Amino acid sequence: MKAVQNYSTSIESVRNEFEDALEGLVVERMSSKNNRPAMRIARDVLMAGGKRYRPVLGLLAYEAMGGKDKSEVMNLALSAELIHTATLVHDDIYDQAKTRRGKPTIHTTHGLAHAIIVGDYLFALGYELGANYNPEVVDRVGASCAGVASGELLQFEHIGDLGTKPEDYYAIIDGKTAGPFATGCSCAAIVAGADQEEIDSMWHFGLELGRAFQLVDDLLDITGDESIGKPRGTDVHEGKMTLPIIHSLTMLHGLDREQIADVITNFSDDRWGELYELLERSDSLEYTRLLISNHVDRAKEQLHLFPNSGARDLMAEIVEMSKTRTR
Amino acid sequence: MKAVQNYSTSIESVRNEFEDALEGLVVERMSSKNNRPAMRIARDVLMAGGKRYRPVLGLLAYEAMGGKDKSEVMNLALSAELIHTATLVHDDIYDQAKTRRGKPTIHTTHGLAHAIIVGDYLFALGYELGANYNPEVVDRVGASCAGVASGELLQFEHIGDLGTKPEDYYAIIDGKTAGPFATGCSCAAIVAGADQEEIDSMWHFGLELGRAFQLVDDLLDITGDESIGKPRGTDVHEGKMTLPIIHSLTMLHGLDREQIADVITNFSDDRWGELYELLERSDSLEYTRLLISNHVDRAKEQLHLFPNSGARDLMAEIVEMSKTRTR
Numbered sequence: 118m119k120a121v122q123n124y125s126t127s128i129e130s131v132r133n134e135f136e137d138a139l140e141g142l143v144v145e146r147m148s149s150k151n152n153r154p155a156m157r158i159a160r161d162v163l164m165a166g167g168k169r170y171r172p173v174l175g176l177l178a179y180e181a182m183g184g185k186d187k188s189e190v191m192n193l194a195l196s197a198e199l200i201h202t203a204t205l206v207h208d209d210i211y212d213q214a215k216t217r218r219g220k221p222t223i224h225t226t227h228g229l230a231h232a233i234i235v236g237d238y239l240f241a242l243g244y245e246l247g248a249n250y251n252p253e254v255v256d257r258v259g260a261s262c263a264g265v266a267s268g269e270l271l272q273f274e275h276i277g278d279l280g281t282k283p284e285d286y287y288a289i290i291d292g293k294t295a296g297p298f299a300t301g302c303s304c305a306a307i308v309a310g311a312d313q314e315e316i317d318s319m320w321h322f323g324l325e326l327g328r329a330f331q332l333v334d335d336l337l338d339i340t341g342d343e344s345i346g347k348p349r350g351t352d353v354h355e356g357k358m359t360l361p362i363i364h365s366l367t368m369l370h371g372l373d374r375e376q377i378a379d380v381i382t383n384f385s386d387d388r389w390g391e392l393y394e395l396l397e398r399s400d401s402l403e404y405t406r407l408l409i410s411n412h413v414d415r416a417k418e419q420l421h422l423f424p425n426s427g428a429r430d431l432m433a434e435i436v437e438m439s440k441t442r443t444r
Numbered sequence: 445m446k447a448v449q450n451y452s453t454s455i456e457s458v459r460n461e462f463e464d465a466l467e468g469l470v471v472e473r474m475s476s477k478n479n480r481p482a483m484r485i486a487r488d489v490l491m492a493g494g495k496r497y498r499p500v501l502g503l504l505a506y507e508a509m510g511g512k513d514k515s516e517v518m519n520l521a522l523s524a525e526l527i528h529t530a531t532l533v534h535d536d537i538y539d540q541a542k543t544r545r546g547k548p549t550i551h552t553t554h555g556l557a558h559a560i561i562v563g564d565y566l567f568a569l570g571y572e573l574g575a576n577y578n579p580e581v582v583d584r585v586g587a588s589c590a591g592v593a594s595g596e597l598l599q600f601e602h603i604g605d606l607g608t609k610p611e612d613y614y615a616i617i618d619g620k621t622a623g624p625f626a627t628g629c630s631c632a633a634i635v636a637g638a639d640q641e642e643i644d645s646m647w648h649f650g651l652e653l654g655r656a657f658q659l660v661d662d663l664l665d666i667t668g669d670e671s672i673g674k675p676r677g678t679d680v681h682e683g684k685m686t687l688p689i690i691h692s693l694t695m696l697h698g699l700d701r702e703q704i705a706d707v708i709t710n711f712s713d714d715r716w717g718e719l720y721e722l723l724e725r726s727d728s729l730e731y732t733r734l735l736i737s738n739h740v741d742r743a744k745e746q747l748h749l750f751p752n753s754g755a756r757d758l759m760a761e762i763v764e765m766s767k768t769r770t771r
C-alpha cells in the first residue's frame with residue numbers, strides 16, 4: 118500500500134513530485150522496444166525542465182477538490198505535459214525556433230522529419246495516458262486538443278491582419294492557451310469527484326488564469342525577458358496580433374494609426390523605439406496590464422469558492438506569480 | 445432502437461457503411477466551433493477516398509468474432525482511419541509528396557504549419573474516438589502509435605544503409621504497417637468479446653496481412669502502379685531499404701554486388717534498366733513474391749481458426765486482393 122495522505126506544502130514540492138513521475142515514465146518507455154527509438158530523442162526536451170504550470174495546477178486542483186491520492190491524477194498531469202510538449206516541438210518547426218527550454222530544438226539537431234515524428238510520438242503517449250479516465254475527461258481533453266489546433270489556425274489567419282478584433286484575439290488564446298489550462302483544472306476536479314458546480318468553477322479558474330498567462334506572454338514579447346535583457350519580439354517579427362498591438366491599432370487615429378500600421382507591417386529591430394512610443398501614446402501596455410489584473414482577479418474569485426486548503430493557497434500563489442513573471 | 449442484425453454482404457457494403465459514419469463525423473465536427481477551423485482543411489483528405497483497409501478490416505473482424513452491433517466498434521474503426529490519415533498528412537510533408545488520394549497535399553496548398561497542425565488535429569480526433577474503449581484496447585492503440593513513430597525513425601536510420609538486414613526490415617514494417625493492422629483487428633475482437641486465443645489469432649492475422657501489404661507496396665515501388673504505367677520509384681529515389689533491394693544486396697557478389705550498391709547509392713531514373721537486370725539476377729522480385737505468399741498463407745491459417753461466417757469470407761477476400769493489387 119502506498120501512502121495517500123501526502124499534502125502539498127509548496128509549489129516546488131509538487132513540481133518535484135511531478136518530475137519524479139515524468140522521469141519514471143521516461144525510464145519505463147526507454148526500456149520498451151516500441152518506444153525507445155522515439156523516446157531517445159524526445160527525452161531531452163521532456164526532461165529539460167520547463168515550468169510545468171499545467172501539471173502542477175492539475176495536481177493542486179485535484180487536491181483542492183478533496184482528492185486524497187495524487188497517483189489517481191498523475192497520468193492526467195503527465196498527459197497534459199506530454200501533449201503540451203508535443204505542440205512545442207511542432208510549433209518550433211514552423212516558428213523556426215532554434216532553442217527550447219535552453220536546448221537546441223529537435224528539428225535543428227535531427228531535422229524536420231524527426232521533429233514531426235517525435236512530436237507525434239509525444240502526442241500518442243499523452244493520449245494514451247489520458248485515455249483511461251472517464252468519458253467526460255476524455256471528451257474534454259479531445260475538445261481541448263481540437264481547440265489548440267483551431268486556435269493556432271485562427272492565429273495564422275490573422276497574421277498581419279490589422280483589423281483583428283479583441284473577440285478574434287480571445288477566440289485564438291482561448292483555443293491555444295486558456296482552453297488547455299481550463300481543461301487540466303476541470304478534469305482534475307472530475308477525477309477528485311467534485312460536483313458539477315465545482316468542476317465549472319475549476320474550468321473558469323483555469324480559463325481566466327490561462328488568459329492572464331497568455332497576456333503576460335504578449336507583454337513579455339514587447340517589454341522583454343530579463344534572462345535575455347531585451348524584448349523577445351518573436352510575435353512582433355512574425356506579425357502576430359498580440360493584445361497590445363490590437364489595442365494600439367484600435368486606439369490610435371490619423372497619422373499615428375498610419376504609423377503603427379506601418380511599423381507592424383514592416384517591422385525591423387531598429388523600429389523598437391517607434392513602436393514603444395506609439396504603444397505609450399495609446400496606453401496599450403497599461404491597458405494590457407489592466408486586463409491581466411482583471412483575469413487574475415476573476416481567477417481568484419473562483420478560488421474563493423473552494424474550501425480552505427493548502428492546495429488552494431498554492432494555486433493562489435501560482436496566480437500571483439503569473440502576474441509578475443518575467444520569463 | 446437501431447437494427448443490429450446487419451450482416452456484411454460485400455466489402456463494398458462495409459466500406460459504404462464506414463464512409464457514411466466518417467461523413468457523419470465530418471459534418472458533426474464542422475458544426476463545432478472548436479473543430480471547424482481544422483476540420484475545414486482536414487475534410488478534403490479525409491473524404492478523398494483511400495482504400496479504407498484498416499477500418500473495413502476492423503468492422504469485419506468484429507463481426508467475425510460474433511459482434512452483433514457494428515456501432516459498438518465504429519468509433520474504433522474511425523479512430524484507426526483518422527490516425528492513419530494523420531500519419532499520411534505528416535509523412536507527406538517530409539517526403540515532399542505533391543498529391544495524396546488524388547488531391548494536392550495540405551502542405552502544398554496550405555503550407556508547412558497548416559499541414560503539421562491539421563495532422564495533429566486528426567491525431568487528436570482519432571485518439572478521442574479511440575479513448576472510450578477498455579484499457580486493453582487503449583494500451584494496444586497507444587503501443588501501435590508508438591510503434592509507428594519508432595518504425596519510421598528506424599527507417600530513417602537505415603536510409604542508404606547497404607548493410608540493412610531482413611530483421612531490421614521487419615522491425616521497421618512491423619512498427620509502421622503491420623502493427624496497426626494487427627492492433628485494429630485484435631482490438632475489434634476485444635470489443636466483440638472474443639476470448640484471448642481468438643484475440644491473439646486476430647493479432648497474428650493482422651500482422652501477417654500487414655506484412656504482405658507492405659511487401660506488395662515495396663514491389664509496386666519497383667514494378668509499377670498500373671494507374672501511372674511506370675515504377676513509382678519513390679522508395680528507390682529516397683534510398684529506402686525495401687525488401688527486394690535488401691535481398692539483392694545480400695545475394696549478389698563480386699562485381700554485381702558493387703554494381704547494385706552503386707545503383708542504389710547513386711540512383712537516377714536512367715538506371716531502371718540496370719536495377720531490373722540486377723534484381724533479376726538475384727531473383728529478388730520472385731523472392732519478394734514468395735514472402736508475400738508466405739505471409740498471405742499465414743494470415744489465412746489464422747482465419748481458418750474462426751467460425752465460418754460471411755465476415756470471415758470477406759476477410760479472406762481482402763487477403764486475396766492484397767496479393768494481386770496493382771496500386
